Each structure stands twice: as structure tokens, then as C-alpha cells.
Amino acid sequence: MVYIGIDLGGTKIAAGITNAQGEILAQASTATIAERPYKEVVRDMASCALRALEKSGHTIDAVETIGIGIPGIAENKAGTVIFCTNLGWSNVPLRDELQKYINKPVFIDNDATVAGLAESRAGVSRGAASSVFLTLGTGVGGGIILNGKPWTGAHGVASELGHLTLELEGIPCTCGKDGCLERYCSATALIRMGREAARLHPDSLILARAGSEDKIDGKLIIDCAREGDPYAMKVFDRYTRYLAIAINTIVSFIDPEMIVLGGGISMAGQFLLDAVREKIPNYLMFKAMPFGRVELAVLGNGAGIIGAAMLGMVLKEGESL
Numbered sequence: 001m002v003y004i005g006i007d008l009g010g011t012k013i014a015a016g017i018t019n020a021q022g023e024i025l026a027q028a029s030t031a032t033i034a035e036r037p038y039k040e041v042v043r044d045m046a047s048c049a050l051r052a053l054e055k056s057g058h059t060i061d062a063v064e065t066i067g068i069g070i071p072g073i074a075e076n077k078a079g080t081v082i083f084c085t086n087l088g089w090s091n092v093p094l095r096d097e098l099q100k101y102i103n104k105p106v107f108i109d110n111d112a113t114v115a116g117l118a119e120s121r122a123g124v125s126r127g128a129a130s131s132v133f134l135t136l137g138t139g140v141g142g143g144i145i146l147n148g149k150p151w152t153g154a155h156g157v158a159s160e161l162g163h164l165t166l167e168l169e170g171i172p173c174t175c176g177k178d179g180c181l182e183r184y185c186s187a188t189a190l191i192r193m194g195r196e197a198a199r200l201h202p203d204s205l206i207l208a209r210a211g212s213e214d215k216i217d218g219k220l221i222i223d224c225a226r227e228g229d230p231y232a233m234k235v236f237d238r239y240t241r242y243l244a245i246a247i248n249t250i251v252s253f254i255d256p257e258m259i260v261l262g263g264g265i266s267m268a269g270q271f272l273l274d275a276v277r278e279k280i281p282n283y284l285m286f287k288a289m290p291f292g293r294v295e296l297a298v299l300g301n302g303a304g305i306i307g308a309a310m311l312g313m314v315l316k317e318g319e320s321l
Contacts, residue, residue, distance in 0.1 A: 001063070005018055006066065017056040020313065065107060068098075069115070107311050109150060113307075114304060134250075260294075
């Protein structure tokens with residue numbers, strides 16, 4: 001048997017066929033064109049999945065389930081997308097609509113949750129009984145895996161770690177609150193801090209390399225910090241302190257065996273990992289307290305497809321918490 005995984009993004013739809021071990025056998029992609037009616041987007045999701053299936057050499061009879069990762073909140077019992085800002089979706093009957101084209105069991109969850117499941121099943125946290133995945137991109141997404149199973153809570157929002165309050169009366173967030181974790185730990189936050197530093201210190205290497213403030217991005221800031229620019233180092237130190245505080249919060253209420261960092265910022269690799277690992281003990285209840293290993297995600301862009309496909313397998317088996 002094979003599994004269809006669909007990674008639905010604001011700009012791209014990616015679909016793949018995997019085996020039970022999470023190996024991608026074939027994949028296809030197309031533009032989302034999110035401003036269209038949802039029925040047109042779902043039609044293209046189905047078409048993309050069927051193209052991947054044809055490329056894999058399997059027929060529809062070999063498909064066990066379809067899993068979908070979305071940039072929002074889903075309700076699996078009803079098969080609906082409750083809310084998805086990037087697509088402008090609210091209470092969309094995604095399962096019913098997709099089954100008009102492919103009549104197989106459909107399961108839906110947040111994209112960070114499925115990426116965390118992918119790492120748990122086929123990536124760096126494979127074999128860990130519990131893990132938390134943080135995706136450090138435009139925002140901060142979270143995926144919680146307990147006893148090898150995805151946990152999204154009673155109302156589907158338990159993994160919205162990016163919207164934990166990190167600072168009272170802090171920076172306004174797109175969700176409508178102030179001081180959310182993603183305002184301090186996302187790539188967007190790092191860029192904001194870097195641009196502020198460049199504005200205050202026009203002699204910084206950051207501005208010299210960028211040429212103008214609007215060309216400053218996360219990679220440039222991290223590269224300048226690696227090279228020892230004092231202003232970039234100060235920004236990077238502040239950013240990794242916020243990230244260490246966020247990880248301490250996760251340790252305090254979940255105590256997972258592993259915390260996995262993914263998303264664009266994780267491409268900083270060992271430089272990021274060393275800085276965060278060094279700071280975490282400063283925020284623990286006591287500095288010698290054991291805590292879960294912090295590691296970098298390894299599946300990259302394939303995590304969305306793999307995790308979505310594994311979601312279908314896991315939830316059909318009744319393995320979700």
C-alpha cells in the first residue's frame with residue numbers, strides 16, 4: 001500500500017506518494033493561486049496528487065489514505081479547515097471536496113504538526129517517545145509528538161506554540177495579540193532586529209553587506225555574526241536568548257525527549273544549535289536539570305509531504321492522542 005501526502009501552502013501545492021516507511025516514491029507540484037475560490041484550489045490539489053500517483057507507477061487501488069498539511073487549524077472529525085489565514089479559508093469542507101475527486105480516507109492537520117510527525121517517523125527524532133518541532137520561518141509553527149503520536153489538543157490548537165505570550169505588552173502579532181513568541185523567534189523577528197541594529201549603527205557590517213536596509217535578511221545577519229561583527233553578534237545573541245526561553249517553556253510543561261528546530265533559520269546549522277544549547281540552562285529551574293536534546297531537522301522541504309502521508313497512516317490506525 002502507498003500513502004498520498006499533500007503539503008498545501010499559500011504559494012505552492014506539493015503532493016507526493018510515500019511508502020509506510022516515509023520514503024517519497026514520486027511527487028508533483030503546482031501553484032496555489034490562493035485568491036481563487038477554495039473549490040478550484042482543491043481541484044488542483046487532487047490533480048497534483050493524481051499526477052504524483054501516476055509517476056509512482058501505482059494505481060488508485062494501492063492508495064490507503066490521503067493526509068494534508070495546511071497552514072492553519074483543522075478539525076479532523078468533520079474534515080474541515082477551521083481557519084487558514086494565508087488562503088483566506090474559514091470553515092472549508094476540505095475532506096468532502098477532495099473526496100469528489102479521490103474517494104479515499106482524508107486526514108488534515110497543521111503543517112508544522114505534520115512536519116514534526118515526519119521527523120518523528122523518518123527523521124532526526126525517529127525513535128524518540130516524545131518530541132516538539134519548532135519551525136522558524138516567517139512565523140513560528142509547532143508540532144507536538146507524544147508517545148510517537150501527534151497531539152493537537154481538545155480543540156486543535158495545542159501546537160500553536162508561536163502564539164504563546166513571551167512578553168507582556170510586547171510587539172503586536174498578526175493574530176491580534178501582543179508579545180507572541182513568533183514576534184521574537186521567527187525569521188521575521190530576526191530581520192526586524194537586524195534592521196533596527198543597522199539603523200542605529202550605520203557602520204555595521206550588516207548594512208555594508210546589504211547596501212540598503214530593505215535588503216537585510218536572516219541569512220545575512222547570521223553570516224555577519226559568524227564573521228564577528230559586534231552589532232550582528234548582539235542581534236544574534238538576543239535572538240537565541242529568546243529562542244532558549246521559548247525552549248525552556250516547552251521543557252517546563254511537556255519535558256519532551258527531543259526539541260527539533262526546522263524552518264529557514266535552522267539552515268544556520270551548528271552555529272545556531274551551539275548558541276541555543278549554551279543558553280538553555282540559564283532559564284531552567286536549576287542549571288543542572290536534565291532536558292531534552294535540541295537537534296536540527298533533517299528532512300527539509302520533504303517533511304510536509306512525508307508528514308502528511310504519515311498522518312493518514314497514523315490516524316487511520318487510530319494512533320492519534
